[in-house]
Amino acid sequence: MNKAGAPSGGGAGSGPTASAAAAAAQKQRALLQRLDNDISNIVDSFSVLVSVSRVNEPPVRNSQEAFLMEIRASKLVQSADSLLKLVSELKQTAIFSGFASLNENVDHRIQAFDQEAETSDKLLERIGEEAATSLKELESHYYSSVARNFVHE
């Protein structure tokens, strides 16, 4: 059953794809918005810190400005921490949502393992052949050796 507002001519296959694409675009916008907010908070806090650092004449304003400096410093650090969390979330998204890269990586690993299995099989065949050859040589050496002939003399 199609949702109301779903694209009409696209069929059942394009509906989920379009909604997924829209959700991805919205998520991207939200992340960019968070990023902008954090950066702007950091810049604003720093600029206010610098402006408040100016020494004014009325001494009673110093305590007020000191409190303002502390608040802005905390806000700056909080914005930086929020940026770190944003980076963590992006890394998690890359790990769990990068399906294209994951699938590509899985295909590469499958190819690599298939190739390695083939190489191992060939190596085992070669080892088998060499073992058979060595066994034959050893047997011929043994039966033509002095030790074996000496036993039966």
Next chain:
Amino acid sequence: MEVERNKRMRIDVDKLPMKRLLAIDEIGNEQFPPEKSNEEQRLSAIHRIDFSLVVEKEKEKEKEEKDKELSKSKDGQQQQQPWQGLMENLRQAQHELSVILDLISTVEANDSVAVALMQRPKPLPNEALADFAVSAATKVQRLRHLGRYFKQCSKTMEQQVSKEARFYGSLIRLQQNWKVKRQRMGISEGFTFDLFDSRSLSGADSSVLTRPSPMSTIIIDQDAFGMLAIQLPQKSCRTLCLKFLGDDSSTCRIKNNTSEKNASSSGSDIAQPPSVKEILSDEDVSGCIGTTHSILRDIHRSLFEEKVFEMVNREAFNNQSSQGINVTGMRQDFLQLVIGQDSSLCLSLVLSEPEGEYKENGKDGSYNEDSSESGSSSALAPILLPTDDKNPTRSFSKPALSSKLVLSLQIYLLSIFHQETLSRAKEGHSSCGYLLAHFCMSVAHRVFSNKVLSILENLVSRVSYVELVSHPTWHSRTSSWSLRLKVPEASSVFDGGYQKQTKRSQFLTKVVIKDGQISLRGQSSATIVASFTGDATEPHSINTYTCDLEDLPMLILHQVASQVIQWLHEEALVVGMKTSRDLLCLNVDLEQGDTLSLMARVDPDDASACISWALAIPAVTDDAVNFSFYQTDSDNPGLKFLGSLSLESLYSALMDLANFCGNGAVC
């Protein structure tokens, strides 16, 4: 009128004392200004006088007088000025203090006080500068405090960044080989490795669901330094163990040193963080990743082996009677099968712990309950096979197979089930549950071929001119050897210019074992010995027959002896001797019409020589020629026991006999 000295003259003229008309209204009435009183007239007159010039003059005079006074008394008052300023300040202070005291007394008297005006005294320049300095110092202190705070925060954030870089970098690298899942456990969020293999080995019955083992989900943790760590409960990894009942050797895979070092107790991390250094290098991170990868690989292998054991159990239970699989013992982690007629194979899941902690099975062949992970009761108890009377505590005097061969069987078992998994995943078809039967037959074949090989080696060691040649078949249920009888170099005989040569240099007897069946294939007799044309193809009959293990030595010795007889027969024909042959006897016709017989005697139980020879001249009697190898020389003077002879000796004896043939034999 005023007249100033040397100045201009100014004349003011008063208005005439007459009434001036102010206004006339419309009616025509005249309005005159009100009449002023005398006082008002006097005041207005005074007001008309301009005294500004006089005031200016007086001010200039006062100023000049002041300047004069100041210049006169300047020196005297200079020293008193700072004291005056101080005194002035003290007076102001005293005034302010008196106001405050009045205020306090009024308040003490509970009288209401109305504050009219509060005026802050104007600060002096030095006071303002002092306040400014205090403010600046306070600001600097605050900024320094903020600087320390920022430094601490930056250090913490750098550690956090490096921790996360290590953790997520490790996670991304491990994700290349393992499935990572995000798991939300309550409020916190975590990651897990999912080792569950969705390719089920449930066989043809797809309705049987394979439950994921609790070991298939590994929780990922992070230590204090950001290194990735995994939580592994203790005694959880199990490995497949294959052994023959009565063998002490075990094929159980023990944890290697690297994983043993990092083995964790329940709840603790596996990766051991560096105890001293705080800065971790890339090598440490790579080492941790490698260790984690190997541990995950061990767990994955353990899960696969558990799955294989489950599959084997299911096949054994379902196809026990139909495919010749004989189950004699079955428990949760243990399965005992009868292989062949006198061997029992035990398949079990054991903990992959170091040797000291692993309790092996008892030497009497019974299954030790302590060696299994769970002590649950079994459906069938293991059955002990009949023991040897001489050694009642031990069923078998020697192991059925060496430990390396048993290990190879274990690897083969895992390999065939792995191939089954792959074929089912890729192509969808399966072997329909015949893998266990095939494996049992392979094991039986391996045990049987081992016995055959030992018999063949024993025989070859006692017959000098026979060599054992192996022919690897690379098939699990087929083995092949050849017994090669190398004859001495072909003899060349010239007869009328033609060179007669025997082209045979060896006789081959092939021993092939398929499952439990022995088949012998070898050359036994030649119809045409040599070709005088020189390019003869020598048709010979090749016999193929099957036998039992007990009959194998005798048959092989018969075969070899007959091949020797055949070779001697061929050589005798080459030199022109009249000979005839039996299976183990070569009859040579002598000049006098007698017949000399060279006989072969085979005895598989003879420790020194399996094939011995005797020469016999059958005595002319009425009875049929009857002689036996067991008669001594004294019993039968016509029989000469030669013992074990080499082929060269036999050939030279034959050539010696040729002199007695007298039929044109050429030696």
